[in-house]
Amino acid sequence: MTPARTTAGKARRMLAAVLTHGLLLLLAALTLGPFLWMIVTSFKSLAEVDRTSSLPAVWQWRNYGQVFREIAFARYYFNSVLVALWVTFLQCVTSSLAAFAFARLKWRGRDSVFKLYLATMMIPGVVTMIPNYALMVKLHLLDSYAGLIVPAAFGAFGTFLLRQFMIGIHPALDESAAIDGAGPWTTYSQIILPLVKPGLATLAIFTFLGTYTSFFWPLVMIKSDHLRTLPIGMLYFDSVYGKQTNLLMAASVMNVVPLIIVFAIAQKQLVRGIQLGAVKG
C-alpha cells in the first residue's frame, strides 16, 4: 500500500468515526431528552411547568416530599418490590427445576410436553385473565399479595430460557457426576445451576422488570390502597392529581429510578445473557 492510500484510508476512517459518533450522539440525545425533561419538570413549581425551555427558578425539592404526603407512595414502592422479588425468586426456582427436567433428564414424552409449554406462550394474556380472575375469587386470593404473586410464579418462558442455557452444557459433566454417585438433585444444585448463572440472572432481571411494571393483573386484582403496586398507584395519582404535572413527574422519576439502578448493576450481565442466548444454539 502506498503512503498516499493509507492517509486517504485514515481520513475516510476518521470521517466515518465522526459521522457515527455524531449520529449516535443525536440519537442518544433524542432518547434522553424526555428523561431530562421529566427530571427538570419534577423540580419546577406548577406555574413554571409550561415554560419548557427554562430551568426552575428555585429547585422545588419538596415536590418529592409532597408526592409521599398526597398518596401512600412509600407503600406502593414496598408492595412493588415485595411482589416482584417473590415472583422472581419463585420463577427462578420453578423454572430452573423444570428446565433441568427438560434439558438434562431423559423420559418418554419429554419433547411433546415441552412443545405444549412452548405453544402456550402464544396465548394472549386476556384469554386466561378472566378465568384466572374467577379462580382467584374461588381461592379467596382477590385483593391479596398472594393473588399477585402465585399466578405469576410459574411460566413457560423461564423454563424455555433456562433450558436453552442448560442444553449447551456438555453432557460429560453430569455423566461424571453420576459415576461419582451424585443423584439428579446434586447434579442440579451442584453442577448445573452454577453453570447457568448468566441465564438465571437474565431471567431474574426480566422477571423482576416484568412484575415491577406489570399493570393488567394488579389492576383487576387489587382493591385496597395498602396493597396497590406502583403502576396502579401511579394511575390513581394521575386520576386525582394528574394535572399537577410537576408532582406527576416527580412520582414518575421515583418510579423509574429503581429500574435504572437495577439496570446499572446488571447491565453487563443482562446484555451478555440476552446475546448469549441469541448466539447459542
Place this chain on the structure above:
Amino acid sequence: MSVFRWMSVILAVLSVVAWAIRPPADDGGRTRLDWTSDDNPVRREHIARFEASHSDLRLRLNPSSGDPQPVIVQSLGGVGPDLFECYTPAQLAGYVQAGVAWDVTDALDAARIDMIRDTWPAMSAYTRYAGRTYGFPANAAVDVMFLDTAAFADAGIPLPSGPMTWDVFLPIAQKLMKRDAAGRTTRFAIAFDDPFWHTLLMQWGGSLFSTGGGRCTLDAPEAITATQFLHDLIYKYEVCPSPAQIDAMSAEGGWGSKGMKMLSSGRAAAAIGGRWWLCTLRANEQLKLSACEMPHGPAGRIFLGYGRSTLINRASPHREQAFEYLKYMASPAYTNLVNQQADAMGPVAKYCTDESLVNPKFPAEAAYQRVFRDVMPLGRAEASSPFVSGTVVERVVKTQLDMVTRDAKTAEQAMRDAATEINAAIAANVARDPDLAKQYDSLTPSERP
C-alpha cells in the same frame, strides 16, 4: 447457591415487614368498616365525627377514583367494601342488578327516617330503584353559573342575576370574550364540564330514554336541537372553548375539573358548575366569585340535579354497623357539615338553612349562597334504563359528544347514531335475558320503539 439463600432471607424479612404493617383487622376492639370513596379531604372530617359518636366502629377510607366497575367486580368476588358511593342513577341500577347493594328500605323505616320526604327530589334516583331504597344521599347539587367578578368588571358588564334564557345571555357572553393581538382567545365567556350537556338536553325538552326506559330517545328533535346548541356555543357563537382549547389551557395545573380551572385561572368569565366547586375555589384567594342561576332553554327552568349517595354492600358481614353511617348521614350534623365544607349541598333539605350554608370563614360567599339552594328544587335526575348498562350509555354518548364538540359530526347524525347503538344494546339485552324481556313486555306500547 448462596444467592438463593440470600434471596430467601431478604424475602423472609420483607414478608415479615409486610405482615407487621398490614392494617389491623380489629382496631382496638372496634369493628372496621371499609368505605370506598374518592379521596376528598372533606371525607376525613366526616370520619372523625362519625367515629367520635360511635366508639365501637372504625371507618376506613379506601381511596378510589370513583369508577363503579371495581366495586362490583370486587363485591362479586367477595372482597367488596362495606360502604361505597354511587355517582349516577345508572350506577345504582348496576349495583342493584348485580346484587351488590343492600335494600335498606325496612331499616330506614325502623329508624324512622323518611328519606323521600326529607331529601332533595332529584336524589331519589340515586337511592331508589323499582320502589325500594338502597342508600342515602351523601350530597346533592344543581349547577349554577359561577361568575368571575373581575372579568365582568373588566368587560364593563354588570353581574347578571335571576332567571334568564340563553337568548338573553348570549349577547352578554359575546361581550365577555377577550382576545390577544394575534387573535387567540385569552378569555372565554363560559366554561363547562361534561354534565352540562345533560342540562341542555333537559332544557330543550329532551331525554336519554322514554318513560320506563324501553327506548333511547336521543334521536328526537329535542335532543338534536339541544346538542346542536352545545355545538353552536363553541363554533357558532364562539363563547365556549372547544375540547382542544380546554385541554390545552387547563393542563397548566390547579386542582379540580376543567371548567373550574378555566374559571380560576381567569380564562373563563363564567362557568357552569355546582356548589362543590367552592371546596376547591376557596383556596384561590385572588378569585372574587359570584353566582347566579344558569340560563335556561325553551323547555324552561329545568336543570340537571345530581350528587352522590352512599350504599351498603349486601354481602358485608358488618352491614348493620354500616347502616349506622347512613343514620349519621340523615342527621342535622351531617348536612350542616356538608354545607359548611361546601361539598355541594347537604342531603336533607330542611337543614339547609342560611346559617348552615354560610361558612363564617368565607363571609364573601354570603352574597350568593342562596342561589345554590333556590335552584335545588328545580333539579331533575337524568333518565336511566333498566335494559341497558349505564356504562354502555355513557361510553356511547361520550363517543358521540366527542365528535360533536370537536366539530367532526353533525349533532343530528351523532344523536341518531347514539340512539341506534343504545337501542341495539337494549334489544340485545332483552333478547338475552328472559326476566328483562318480561319487564320489557310490560311497558306500554308508546314506551317502546
Place this chain on the structure above:
Amino acid sequence: MTDTPLPESPAVTREPQTAGAGIVAKPSGRKRTDVRAAIMFLAPNLLGFAVFTLLPVLFSLGAAFTDWDLTRPGKTHFTGLSNLRHLLADGNFWVYFANTIYLMLGLPIAIACSLGLALLLHREVRGVVVYRTVLYLPSFTAGVALMLLWQALFNPDIGPINAMLRGLFGQSFPVPQWLGSMSNLLGLEPERLHVAGKYFGIGAREAILLMGIWTVAGGNTMLLYVAALGNVPAELIEAAKLDGAGPWQRFRNVTWPQLAPTTFFVVVMGVIGGLQGGFEQARVLTAGGPAGTTTTLSYYIYTVAFERFEVGYASAVSWVMFLIIFGFAMVYWKVGNRETAI
C-alpha cells in the same frame, strides 16, 4: 407496540442449522430414563402451569359459548355460536381490529430503527457501552410512569413537543392535537371503516406510535441485531469487498440475508405482541378515545369483561383474537421457514 419479549429465541430458528442442540437434538445427560426424577423436578412448574394456564385456557374456551354475565350470577346458559354471530355483526369489533392493525404500523419502523442502531453500535466505536446503555434505557424503564411522561410531552398547548414545533415553524403553525385528536395519517373515520379527507392529519394514534417507537427502538431487538451482526462471517464481507461491492450492496446481499433468522423472529414476536397490545396505552392515556380511535382489541376485551361484565362475550372475542394470532403465526412460520432455509 411491544418490545421483543424473548431475548434468546432466535436460537429456535437457528437450531435447524446447528447440530447438537435445540428441540430436535436429544441431549444425553443420563443413560437410563429418570421418570421419577423428572416428575419431581417438573411438579412445581407443571402444577402451576396446569392451574394458571392450561385450565384457564380450556375454561375460557367453554365460556366463549355462554352468555355468562358477572352481574347475573346463576343465570348463565350455553348459547352455542351466538357470541360469534354477535361478534361478526359487531361493528365495534372490526373498527377496534382496524385500530389494532393501525397501531402495528409502527412495527416495521421500529425494527428498521433497531437495525439501524445495531449497525451503528456494531462498529468498533469508542464508548459503545455508554451508547448502548442510553439507547436501552427507554425499553427497560417502560411502563405507566413513562406513559404519563409522554402524556405530558404531548400536551398540545404547553407540552415541549408542540413548543418545539412552534419554535421551528412559527407561532401560528397548526400543531397536532396529539392524544386529543381523531386525525390520522390514513384519514380513517372514527367508528367505521371508511376514509374521509377531513380526518387526515396527526392524532392520538400517531402519538402512541411515536411513543412506541421511542420506547422499543433501542430495546431487545437492537441487542439481538447487534449479536446477530457479530455472527456474520467476516470472510463473506471481505469477499464481497474484493468483488467491488459498495457498502449498500454488501449490506443488501451479504449482511441482510445473514440476519434473516433474527428478523424472522422479531417480526413474529412483534406481530404477536402487537395484535394483543395497546391495552396500557388506552387505559392510561386515552381511555380508548377520542371517539374510540385508540381502542384496540385487548382494551375492548377488558371493557367488555370488566366494565360491561359480559364475560362470555369477552371470552369469545379473546378467542377470536387468539385464533387470528395463531393463524398468523402458522402462516408466517411456514413461509418464513421456507425462506430462511435457503
